[in-house]
Amino acid sequence: MLSIALIGAGRIGTMHAQHIAAHPRARLVAVHDANADIAHALGAQFNAESCADPQTAIHIGDALVVASPTATHCDYMESAARAGKPVLCEKPPDLSVERVNACRDALAACENPQVQIGFNRRFDRTHATVQMRTAGGEIGKLEKLIITSRDPAPPPDDYLATCGGLFRDMMIHDFDLARFILRDEPVRIFAAGAALVTPAVVSSTASFTTPSTDSTAVDTLAVDTAMVIMQTASGVLCHINCSRRAVYGYDQRVEVFGEKGMLISDNCGAAQVAHYNDKHTAAHPPLPEFFLQRYWESYRRQMDAFIESVENSNAPSPSFEDGRRALLLAEAAEESMHSGQWVAL
Amino acid sequence: MLSIALIGAGRIGTMHAQHIAAHPRARLVAVHDANADIAHALGAQFNAESCADPQTAIHIGDALVVASPTATHCDYMESAARAGKPVLCEKPPDLSVERVNACRDALAACENPQVQIGFNRRFDRTHATVQMRTAGGEIGKLEKLIITSRDPAPPPDDYLATCGGLFRDMMIHDFDLARFILRDEPVRIFAAGAALVTPAVVSSTASFTTPSTDSTAVDTLAVDTAMVIMQTASGVLCHINCSRRAVYGYDQRVEVFGEKGMLISDNCGAAQVAHYNDKHTAAHPPLPEFFLQRYWESYRRQMDAFIESVENSNAPSPSFEDGRRALLLAEAAEESMHSGQWVAL
């Protein structure tokens, strides 16, 4: 029985706790949260200790799950690594590349650090099947990858102000998914963005009225609609498009195109009810509300994989380096959006 | 916290145990099985007592779940009702209408018997949505109902010999689903059957070579492919077709047709991966393996509904009478298959 401590008892932390509790070979032993009350409540529900000091939690468990605010991720990963505890940490590792690089060095100084970053989409059944079948050669040599990623509705303004912008906060999942499927590193990236969903918050520099490349001067935090093109050294092209709002639900699609065919990971999770009337045929219900509904199973499979890697002392995957690479792509995308040209990676 | 006892620790009983354990307001307290070893193993896994005597289990819990062999269902329902315990019992209540009628009388003699029959399809998200939207008037007055129900592969021969035949064992789910959606009783039924999947086991009377109505003389237990038509008093027509083998997986579809449109509950559960190559486009993976995969969520929702009905002292649904009615339809279908004409209900 693997005992796991949890830091962060919010919405995602609570879900992690449920998956730990349901796992046949793991149990939740400790919960810490900056808000002691919710840590206590969650601990009580799963018969786990609530710890005022996060270090206590880290040391009680055999392993650690981190679902606290982003700014604390690196600190907790470093603490866990120093204590010799495997850790599964939510994405992104940090919003700052500098901090992430420093954390990389700190981890490297520890003995056998075991860090898994919470890019749960790798564990989604449809995405993972598409990746596996692509890697298995079913569509031959890869030529194009197209990822569509749209949230149902924009987050609250205060979240928007601190999340680091669409590329770091939202598209970072798609950057990781792209690297997962490409199995090759992009060597350059181009990005374009716009503030279309909530145009009121666009800064004064974000004018699209002048037909010049100066119009790239959109405020990073205001961007809610973005398109990216990446290219690998062998020429493979990858397109990602993100939107902060899709009224029909959480839209998550992947299209992989190669010399021998195409594999599509289509939306899933909506009830398979088709309605026919005098206005339309085969109308299906809206897509899942959001990521907890859409990716519930993938979060569970992610936890299963983490527990197995700890049990077998395997290197966890996706790794800390995967988290760092995705962040580098987000930063480069932002730079490209402002410069209006390719950014080499 | 509702304490629940379980009788029957096989594949379905184990699944019920998991759903009970995961429920926030219920726990498994006792397990009985004719095989004491598997009862003990399952009890140990969920920290529940294993009871050699089923009556002990019945009395320990606040409520009872029965997943034992069919022939024991009525006995356990009667015991539970006499002990004043609500019971969720797997379908069918029994293979014999006489036994079921006797059980009905025995239950009626108890004080406030609470019996729910395990017709889990009513709790399937897509089927339930279609039923609800039909009942809500979305397609106007109902005109036709068409149910397709195909198992991936035939059961073992020894199961076939004792299961009561396709109508009682397999189509009984579809009879219940039909009644659930029609919200009206069929007044007559016609059935046709054939032994096409495993023709070797067809009895000598099951000759299809004579082009006469005598060819209805198919051996009931050998039937693995069947079609039924039912009609309600208002003329609504219902078609059900079952097969014991569908090589592409567990095929479960419902089509409801009315004056203002149509609602379809389509297959679900397969990964939404679409494959394109020079031979085909949009090829998806096979359907779910079988009912535990396809209806896992509906079993969970069924357990939730049972627990809620116990908590609120509501009449459970589907009721014992729903179980009896479905069995009557199965028996009438069998009679019609042999007589080659409508059987009035």
Add this chain to the structure above:
Amino acid sequence: MLSIALIGAGRIGTMHAQHIAAHPRARLVAVHDANADIAHALGAQFNAESCADPQTAIHIGDALVVASPTATHCDYMESAARAGKPVLCEKPPDLSVERVNACRDALAACENPQVQIGFNRRFDRTHATVQMRTAGGEIGKLEKLIITSRDPAPPPDDYLATCGGLFRDMMIHDFDLARFILRDEPVRIFAAGAALVTPAVVSSTASFTTPSTDSTAVDTLAVDTAMVIMQTASGVLCHINCSRRAVYGYDQRVEVFGEKGMLISDNCGAAQVAHYNDKHTAAHPPLPEFFLQRYWESYRRQMDAFIESVENSNAPSPSFEDGRRALLLAEAAEESMHSGQWVAL
């Protein structure tokens, strides 16, 4: 260049004229219609002679197309056969089995009669592909065939009064399609019907209120909703369901199920426009208006096949006997609906 005469210049005759005119190796030479004005107008449009006497038209052309009222079909087929002219005649050959049998004998007395019956669905690209792939063994031994056939709206009352009823007028297409795909003759048939779409016109005998088998006493001409089960000598089961009204358009589906898989001929012809909003996803436009839209291409391919069979002096298909067999099934269905039991064929 094959010269073709046309009898009947209504909606379907006009379409035939267009297909003849567009054919690279055929031309329209003569048109006759009981209404001389519309014959004249259609002839003028395609530079063809309009003939007051149908016999003149028959003798002018190398071949004949008949799209006149059903009651005249047999007369014209007999005239054409006597004149040694190949003929493509609309379905059904007649509403009366007696007349059709007499016509069969009359044709048999002619030298090399060449008659093709206008069961155009055999030439529909999707239906034909499904038939061909089934015949090619792709799904192994056939086990079940399910045909769904729904008109968008009921025909006018005066048409209903003279069309011979749903089985002879509408389901006759599905009977032919069933024989085409089964490639084996049904040996028995069962039918159930109801008047649900236009209940006002149900005769006094069509009461569904008595829960007895007497309720089969529905007025044949009033039936607008029907279900049929047929079975072949080898046990294969076939279900057909028809409705005179489907508000979402002309619904035409075929499902063929066998030991190695399933082939579905799905609805086609609607624009592939998918609409997503906060109420639904993937909503498509309604199905085609009616048969001329849905089967336009199959009518063209049917004409191509007729012309080729004439050019090559091949036996046309579907044959007069195919037309007679479909009518026999319609008559047997009607008889079964009234008797409430299998009718042997």
Add this chain to the structure above:
Amino acid sequence: MLSIALIGAGRIGTMHAQHIAAHPRARLVAVHDANADIAHALGAQFNAESCADPQTAIHIGDALVVASPTATHCDYMESAARAGKPVLCEKPPDLSVERVNACRDALAACENPQVQIGFNRRFDRTHATVQMRTAGGEIGKLEKLIITSRDPAPPPDDYLATCGGLFRDMMIHDFDLARFILRDEPVRIFAAGAALVTPAVVSSTASFTTPSTDSTAVDTLAVDTAMVIMQTASGVLCHINCSRRAVYGYDQRVEVFGEKGMLISDNCGAAQVAHYNDKHTAAHPPLPEFFLQRYWESYRRQMDAFIESVENSNAPSPSFEDGRRALLLAEAAEESMHSGQWVAL
């Protein structure tokens, strides 16, 4: 009756001739082709004069259709305009922007020049429906447009050497479709390309091995895989991706995303046959072979629109200016691919 002359009797010219001949109010009167034999053969088939001199053909007809090699398009458009004849000319107007600008000036000097450019996709039923419903406000304010456009197989090498490259030859259709749906002009464009399908023909400058922005130095004519991002003044983003090879057929999709929903113009034209077996479910046949199969109906509707505009003396659409704009986008895309940055329009 409108008499129409045709210049160019190749594959596309022949198709135009068929649509003219089938039109109830038009006829083909003259055919010219640089190859007199094929002009003669096509003329004979449709009872039209074959002209050795293209000017003769131009003057015989009431209107002109041009399907000759691209380099001759502008000459014939100018001749027709000078002769006061409306003209429908295949795309692109020319490969050279200079020539097109000169032609624009020459046309402007004529009295009431009537020129329609053959961007047939505007007349495709699904694309046109999506455009119309988008323009009608069904998905609110437009935010993103995504066009997928893939040919089944690359053209022959000699065609590749003279076609002007993927952007001018192939993506030009998508540029026009984008302008048609956006109903707003892009103000900047970014393009990336690669030679993945036929890497052997990549020039020595087209190295993708250096992870730098120098790798944009791909040979224009060798590009067979490309991705473009365009943006309008109001910030709307448009992505186009093209490939010269898709083994599953001719892939043509449009996705329009807005504040209130999404409209997709999906692939059409494949038979709606779904195949299920132990390997897959719902596998459909490959997509249409190529543009003549996929867009046959849209070519017909394009001809209908041209004839109607001539009959009513309306300004034809898409106009010569639409053709020029699409070419400007192609040229800018090429420039961007080499510069690695936005090109302002």
